[in-house]
Amino acid sequence: MSATILIVDDEEHARINLRMFLTGIGYEIVEVSNLTEARRHLASGSVDIVLLDIQLDGEYGPELMEDTADMNPRPPVILITGFGDIATAVEAMKNGAHDFLEKPIKFEQLEATLLRAKEQIDLRRELDHLRSIQNEDYEFIIGDTPAMKEVVTLGNRAAAAGFSVLITGENGTGKEVLARSIHQHGPRKQKRFMDVNCPAIQPTMFESEIFGHEQGAFTDAQKRKIGLMEEADGGTLFLDEIASMPMETQTKFLRALEERSFRRVGGTNIIKVDVHIISASNQDLVALIAEHKFREDLYYRLNVLTLRIPSLRERRDDIPELVGFFICKNNNLHIGPKVRGVTPRALEALMAHTWPGNIRELRNVIERAMLFCDDPEIDLPHLPVEIRHLRGG
Numbered sequence: 006m007s008a009t010i011l012i013v014d015d016e017e018h019a020r021i022n023l024r025m026f027l028t029g030i031g032y033e034i035v036e037v038s039n040l041t042e043a044r045r046h047l048a049s050g051s052v053d054i055v056l057l058d059i060q061l062d063g064e065y066g067p068e069l070m071e072d073t074a075d076m077n078p079r080p081p082v083i084l085i086t087g088f089g090d091i092a093t094a095v096e097a098m099k100n101g102a103h104d105f106l107e108k109p110i111k112f113e114q115l116e117a118t119l120l121r122a123k124e125q126i127d128l129r130r131e132l133d134h135l136r137s138i139q140n141e142d143y144e145f146i147i148g149d150t151p152a153m154k155e156v157v158t159l160g161n162r163a164a165a166a167g168f169s170v171l172i173t174g175e176n177g178t179g180k181e182v183l184a185r186s187i188h189q190h191g192p193r194k195q196k197r198f199m200d201v202n203c204p205a206i207q208p209t210m211f212e213s214e215i216f217g218h219e220q221g222a223f224t225d226a227q228k229r230k231i232g233l234m235e236e237a238d239g240g241t242l243f244l245d246e247i248a249s250m251p252m253e254t255q256t257k258f259l260r261a262l263e264e265r266s267f268r269r270v271g272g273t274n275i276i277k278v279d280v281h282i283i284s285a286s287n288q289d290l291v292a293l294i295a296e297h298k299f300r301e302d303l304y305y306r307l308n309v310l311t312l313r314i315p316s317l318r319e320r321r322d323d324i325p326e327l328v329g330f331f332i333c334k335n336n337n338l339h340i341g342p343k344v345r346g347v348t349p350r351a352l353e354a355l356m357a358h359t360w361p362g363n364i365r366e367l368r369n370v371i372e373r374a375m376l377f378c379d380d381p382e383i384d385l386p387h388l389p390v391e392i393r394h395l396r397g398g
Contacts, residue, residue, distance in 0.1 A: 008053040008123050009033040013043045013069065014085065015062040023056065026112050032119070040064050044072055047080070054103075054122050055082045059093055067097045074101060078129045081122035081349075085110065103349065121349050124356075128325040128346050148323030156312045157186070163310045164191025164281070169262075171307050172285040174314035177365030180285040181245055183314060188241040193281055196240030199233050203249040211254045213270050216261070222271025232269065234261065237280050244284040247307070248293055252300065259303045282307065317360040317367065324356050327364060331371040332383075344375050347383040354385060358392045 010032050014020050020036045027034055035052065037043050039061060046052055047069075055073065059066045066084070073079050081103035086094045094105035103125075104118045147157050163170045164187045172180045181200060188198045206214050213222075217232030234242055244250070250258065261267040266277045284307050293299035317324070328347060336343045347355070360366055374387040385393050 008126055009051055010054045010056055011046050011052040012036040012056045014058040040069055043069055047072055052080050053126050055080050057082055058085045070100055081125055083118055124325050124352055125349055128329045148326050150320040150323055152315050160187040160312055161190045167281055168309040169282045169307050171311045175316050175363055176287050177363035178314040179364050184243045184283045193240050197237055198241045199237040200243045201233055203244055203246045208251045211251050216267050216269055218270035219272040234278055235276055238278045241281045246286055247284040248286050248288045255300045255303050262306055317363045321356055327367055331368050335372055335375050344378055345381045351384050354392050
């Protein structure tokens with residue numbers, strides 16, 4: 006989404022040069038020569054960023070800071086300083102100015118400063134958007150990354166068609182959240198979504214967990230147990246980290262998928278089911294097939310469509326949106342002062358981090374920061390030391 010910049014400068018040629026450059030890189034521009042006109046545009050609510058000259062004809066530019074102080078959201082103000090104005094600009098930043106640039110303005114620095122300001126604006130917009138969402142169960146953030154948009158589009162098509170989906174990606178990228186999103190956007194959304202954490206199941210109990218068992222099927226089977234596949238009938242069965250499924254169970258599970266039926270452990274009756282299968286793995290299943298640790302025929306049955314979720318390192322532009330989502334979500338859970346957002350320098354540090362734990366790590370960092378934050382915005386001191394130091398904080 007574009008942003009509208011209000012240029013406040015009494016020099017016409019300076020406004021023209023700024024307008025030509027800024028419209029060329031995609032911004033909407035409003036230009037005025039005095040504070041009276043600037044206040045009128047601010048009052049209209051149509052301004053996202055203010056580019057303000059400190060020395061105007063008979064006026065003192067930073068007086069406009071008082072007008073922006075009561076605005077919600079407050080537009081970032083970038084000061085244009087001449088020789089001798091730097092001390093004034095630094096003082097103005099203490100009062101809420103976003104940044105300052107010295108004359109003559111270097112367009113590279115201007116563009117970088119505006120990008121940081123726009124990130125702050127986008128985060129606020131996302132917070133407002135998330136506050137308006139009524140369905141609190143919706144937790145999947147698509148973002149603007151083309152790869153993520155394609156993942157979601159293909160996943161929703163697979164849900165509508167009933168294709169089996171294999172989701173791959175690093176730990177913490179949101180494979181289960183994507184699986185739930187696919188379920189919610191398909192025709193089975195009114196039915197159950199059963200998630201199976203495969204590594205958490207003992208190998209000897211896997212078959213019983215998936216298919217269920219009859220009373221007396223084995224020593225501890227004191228009563229009939231309905232399996233997860235039967236409980237998911239009509240809905241979705243999500244098998245997380247499916248590489249942990251024992252080979253013997255893989256054979257029986259493949260047969261159940263092909264025949265759409267199975268028998269409980271110790272049972273004779275055939276149980277027919279209609280289940281949409283979504284599986285996930287952070288391991289290379291093709292490599293496991295070569296090592297004879299995963300069945301090739303089951304692999305091809307599961308990955309009618311494979312969706313790879315990019316790591317957070319590959320979708321850094323989505324970090325502001327994700328940060329906004331986690332702030333909004335935690336504000337709804339916590340009683341007490343609400344956190345409005347993050348400061349530009351804190352967001353810069355978050356953007357610079359490599360996120361080995363991906364979205365799960367980012368969520369935990371924001372939750373921790375909000376726990377220790379008594380201010381309206383998360384700042385560098387609220388972030389873990391390994392993230393702070395990326396910005397030199």
